[in-house]
Amino acid sequence: MSKVRPDAPVTAEPAMIDGIFRALADPTRRNVLERLSERPTSVSELAAKHAMALPSFVEHLKILESCGLVSSRKVGRVRTYSLAPDRLRLAEDWLGTQRRLWEGRLDRMDDYLLRLKMEENR
Template identity: 60%
Template sequence: MAKYDSTLSDCFTALGDPTRRRILERLARGEASVSELAAPHDMSLPSFMGHLTRLEAAGLITTRKQGRSRLCALAPEAFAPATDWLATQRSLWEGRLDRLDSYVTTLMKDRSS
């Protein structure tokens, strides 16, 4: 794994925007066109497209052109790096807790002997 993981950075920063999270939440329920996705967002279309572009650049969605519409779909496997990083981080933390715990246990045993 690279020290500077741009995939991970792009993924997390893409998730850092509420508009983009709402788009992903919507797409979890299935494919949709740009205008369907944009409808509930009080925002100009070009601005909205910017968010889609960033999601696609981060690999979190895929898009394809069908007629004059562009259909967007979730790329759920793209969440794995983020999920994995958080899981690793958590196990590191819990591992540290465990060692602390066993250390305290050792101390207590020593004291009681």
């Protein structure tokens, strides 16, 4: 069980989250992540499904690697990318925290409306 999870007050984090969300904002890059969740894959195999010049595509891979969402190793002339799940969790944590916050807010609003109603009925 390898888990990078310091007890973070996840709400507001550094520029790291910027980079992760930015990386996720592109469909090419999301597709790469989806495919890497199946298995590690070489640059050319990943690139084959994208109608784009290779250097352009490789740039996307570099972006994913630079924010830590994937890692790569070169063996011979082949570079293979794999998913690096820890970082995705950062983004998920932020969203989860947010959801909890707005759910809390909705609950408070419910309470408020309930109290209003009770006063009306009094």
